[in-house]
Amino acid sequence: MALRHAVLAALLDGEYSGYQLAKAFDIGVANFWYALPQQLYAELTKLEKDGLVAGRQVVQETRPNKRLFHVTDAGRAELESFAAAASKPSFIRDDLLVKVQAADRIGTGPVIGQLEERACAADAKIELLGALLRQLRGEADEEDFLLRGERIGPYLTCLRGLAFEREHRDWCRRIAAVLRERQKINADG
């Protein structure tokens, strides 16, 4: 069980509908998990059945009704025991790395293109995360916020996301440059 705990952790910040959760998973939460809306709805249904979250119907006039969920005491307990249990080691699982591994044995052209696209996507995400961090810490400077802020969990995971995206971008650009340089050498030689 995995998405389960990501949903619970995301729901700690307040009440969310499945739809809102899906939005959140597109930005902040996406630093540590990713899921399509359908998965979130399914997971919320299961969590409710297991009593870890509770939902209430909100009737809306001009829009479809929605269900807002919050974590129950049982849900909080579940998170506690999850946090106490050992974590699986983390690793990158990325199509693009597989392609780079094979790059010098197959065509490098498309791979270079994708590395550059990725670098640009990372740039965009870096800006997004930077804005999110500024918003989360408000007026305070980072050091102060980290020591005295009340809700730092999302801030800490965003920091990880930011570092990851920066590394990823730099690596993509470096590798793209190397592969281009090698193309040139091979063309000349």
Place this chain on the structure above:
Amino acid sequence: MALRHAVLAALLDGEYSGYQLAKAFDIGVANFWYALPQQLYAELTKLEKDGLVAGRQVVQETRPNKRLFHVTDAGRAELESFAAAASKPSFIRDDLLVKVQAADRIGTGPVIGQLEERACAADAKIELLGALLRQLRGEADEEDFLLRGERIGPYLTCLRGLAFEREHRDWCRRIAAVLRERQKINADG
């Protein structure tokens, strides 16, 4: 299909048995994919059925016989079209990040412990990857090897792995320090 291409890419370096592949997945390949031996055996069977790899039986005296696999032309073509297709965006998917997200709402003790364990594990992996990189590039210095080495794919993915582990270690140590500091402040105040 995913593990499929990781296996094909790993097999580009020569002939491997399922068992050897499982070893490789524990170190180098683990930078971009991870799988248990059972999964690899199953994947090799499927790849052979689809004609993307071919195996030959090697009879051994003092050990069980083994089957060595290599990528076929069809397999190489499959990798080409995989490389040409769009990649899914990469992201971290890590239990520990979920725990940190929730850390200030649940007990921080176990999370701090796990952050420190992770940092140590990352240290070990950093050394391992460093050794692997030195071995791969041999006598040459890095810049030279990257431009003129013949097989740089695995080197490039190891570089990514190394950067990832360094970032991960630093983040773990920093977050552990922050959470400890906050514990102290709460105990005092």
Place this chain on the structure above:
DNA sequence: ACTGACTACTCACTTTTTTGAGTACCGACG
């Protein structure tokens, strides 16, 4: 002689993740 580790794999199963296709109603734009 027993134990534990290493090579080399297989089978059966469950869980998790991903994908695709719908439903339905509102409001804005042209």
Place this chain on the structure above:
DNA sequence: CGTCGGTACTCAAAAAAGTGAGTAGTCAGT
């Protein structure tokens, strides 16, 4: 008046990943 984008969700199914248990022989150490 039609269609596009946003809110809010559901159902069904396939694919991928992960888990547990087992087989069977070799070799080194106690």
